[in-house]
Amino acid sequence: MLIRSSTANPILPSEITSEALFQSRRDWLKTAMAVGGVAALPALSACSVEAQGVKLAGVKANPLYLVNDEKLNKADEFKNYCNFYEFGTDKSDPPVMAKSLKTRPWTIAVEGEVLKPQVFDIDALYKLAPLEERVYRFRCVEAWSMVVPWVGFSLAELIKKVEPKGNAKFVEFVTLADKSQMPGLRSSVLDWPYVEGLRMDEAMNPLTLLTVGAFGEMLAPQNGAPVRLVVPWKYGFKSGKSIVKIRFVEKEPKTAWVKSGPEEYGFYSNVNPMVDHPRWSQASERRIGEFSKRKTLMFNGYADQVASMYAGMDLKKFF
Amino acid sequence: MSVLAKSFRTPSSQFVQRVKWLLIALALLPFFRLALGAPLGWLGVNPIEFITRSTGTWTIVSLVVTLSITPLRRVLNWPWLVRLRRTAGLITFFYAFLHFMTWLWLDRFFDWNEIVKDIVKRPFITVGFAAFILLIPLAITSNNASIKKLGAATWQNLHKLVYAIAVLATLHFVWLARRNPNEPYIYAAIFALLLGARVYWKYLAKNQKNR
Numbered sequence: 001m002l003i004r005s006s007t008a009n010p011i012l013p014s015e016i017t018s019e020a021l022f023q024s025r026r027d028w029l030k031t032a033m034a035v036g037g038v039a040a041l042p043a044l045s046a047c048s049v050e051a052q053g054v055k056l057a058g059v060k061a062n063p064l065y066l067v068n069d070e071k072l073n074k075a076d077e078f079k080n081y082c083n084f085y086e087f088g089t090d091k092s093d094p095p096v097m098a099k100s101l102k103t104r105p106w107t108i109a110v111e112g113e114v115l116k117p118q119v120f121d122i123d124a125l126y127k128l129a130p131l132e133e134r135v136y137r138f139r140c141v142e143a144w145s146m147v148v149p150w151v152g153f154s155l156a157e158l159i160k161k162v163e164p165k166g167n168a169k170f171v172e173f174v175t176l177a178d179k180s181q182m183p184g185l186r187s188s189v190l191d192w193p194y195v196e197g198l199r200m201d202e203a204m205n206p207l208t209l210l211t212v213g214a215f216g217e218m219l220a221p222q223n224g225a226p227v228r229l230v231v232p233w234k235y236g237f238k239s240g241k242s243i244v245k246i247r248f249v250e251k252e253p254k255t256a257w258v259k260s261g262p263e264e265y266g267f268y269s270n271v272n273p274m275v276d277h278p279r280w281s282q283a284s285e286r287r288i289g290e291f292s293k294r295k296t297l298m299f300n301g302y303a304d305q306v307a308s309m310y311a312g313m314d315l316k317k318f319f
Numbered sequence: 320m321s322v323l324a325k326s327f328r329t330p331s332s333q334f335v336q337r338v339k340w341l342l343i344a345l346a347l348l349p350f351f352r353l354a355l356g357a358p359l360g361w362l363g364v365n366p367i368e369f370i371t372r373s374t375g376t377w378t379i380v381s382l383v384v385t386l387s388i389t390p391l392r393r394v395l396n397w398p399w400l401v402r403l404r405r406t407a408g409l410i411t412f413f414y415a416f417l418h419f420m421t422w423l424w425l426d427r428f429f430d431w432n433e434i435v436k437d438i439v440k441r442p443f444i445t446v447g448f449a450a451f452i453l454l455i456p457l458a459i460t461s462n463n464a465s466i467k468k469l470g471a472a473t474w475q476n477l478h479k480l481v482y483a484i485a486v487l488a489t490l491h492f493v494w495l496a497r498r499n500p501n502e503p504y505i506y507a508a509i510f511a512l513l514l515g516a517r518v519y520w521k522y523l524a525k526n527q528k529n530r
Contacts, residue, residue, distance in 0.1 A: 076364075077364040080363065080364055081363065081364045081365060089499050091363075091365075092363070144365060144368070187499075187501075189498060189499045260498060261497070261498060264497075264498075276440075278441070279441055279443060279494075279495065279497065280441070281433065281436075281437070283433075286365065286367065286368075288364050288365055289364070291367075292428065293428065
């Protein structure tokens with residue numbers, strides 16, 4: 001008998017229950033049984049309904065982008081541990097404060113040095129290119145990391161649609177700064193709105209992902225809903241959240257963290273174990289969920305795909 | 320003076336002893352939260368970061384309590400408060416030690432190369448490390464036998480190191496949280512007030528003598 005796996009609806013890496021989660025569910029059930037905790041079941045299901053995001057339909061796993069031999073983080077870890085200063089500077093702030101973020105209606109204006117400037121509605125953006133699931137390492141400048149199954153498509157797909165002119169050398173990403181929704185904007189910790197940027201070749205690199213989901217669901221507000229960037233070979237802050245504007249420009253954009261501390265945060269901010277942050281070493285990182293630290297990989301493990309873009313550059317100078 | 324006020328001014332030594340144990344019990348609550356929370360998963364998805372921050376916070380809070388005792392004693396006119404001062408100091412050392420060990424073990428995994436590099440290269444670690452080293456002689460001599468051995472005057476002078484420790488600990492926190500120093504500035508303000516009060520009172524006393 002011929003057994004064929006269905007290629008139409010393959011199982012996504014994010015759908016496979018991790019062994020740890022499987023075990024913890026079993027352990028939980030055992031405990032629940034042991035304490036006669038059947039009464040606790042309705043409470044549990046209510047809680048998991050609330051934590052559940054909106055499933056994204058028609059997502060296909062892209063087998064070119066997997067992180068082999070490294071376990072996926074749990075969606076729960078991903079949703080409860082993130083930096084989003086617009087909602088407060090503590091990592092426990094965004095999951096609570098971002099709950100009320102309005103993600104519909106939402107538009108992204110694409111403008112600047114392009115032949116076809118346009119405003120995309122978020123729902124139209126979903127259909128711009130097929131949604132893929134890609135598993136990337138995500139390394140924060142604060143020396144922690146996760147492995148996340150993102151959903152989106154290469155930013156290059158959008159860039160091709162707007163036809164950049166020859167003088168478009170950089171791409172600037174402007175994220176939402178709405179005082180009525182974002183209590184963190186009262187703080188002057190950064191110069192709002194949060195602006196990030198990439199060089200044109202970095203923006204066109206197939207790894208650079210315009211992201212609308214994670215773990216098979218639409219992005220949660222605290223993770224940058226409804227649309228964010230993911231640039232896996234750079235520190236996480238380069239991957240702007242809740243983007244409202246993409247501008248093609250001639251000069252290197254003045255980005256939020258560079259403005260805040262140019263001696264600590266560079267425009268490139270490529271993951272580099274050899275270039276320390278002034279206040280801490282970047283040689284190793286704590287993978288969320290692990291006890292020991294891991295050695296940080298050059299370009300976060302994506303050297304094969306990106307190192308050539310920086311050939312001949314002094315990465316200590318252009319950090 | 321009311322009876323109540325009087326009993327607060329000169330309480331029985333049994334009462335002071337009870338307050339001391341209450342202080343110790345309260346001071347250990349954060350420690351038990353960490354000790355139980357680590358295995359039970361109360362500390363969030365990055366428990367080691369939580370422990371690092373929590374032990375640091377409680378070190379500086381304990382230091383605030385320690386340095387508040389002398390001014391409070393004067394303002395409230397409760398001389399017996401001084402008998403809690405060494406206890407508060409030892410609690411400070413307890414949390415500083417946990418904070419230091421968290422760094423040494425859970426952050427650096429006893430990689431001495433990395434540890435020395437951190438101390439030399441990173442100013443916030445340099446001052447934090449210095450503050451911890453200075454705490455050690457104070458913790459060792461926080462007992463009656465040491466006061467007897469050193470003599471009250473020498474002991475008093477030695478324990479003035481706590482002012483340097485407060486400055487170093489504040490710098491440690493301010494420099495660590497460079498980009499968002501709101502919280503450390505609150506502690507800086509409290510320490511400025513506590514140390515300023517001492518300078519002011521010293522100045523008053525000097526003026527009175529001269530008159």
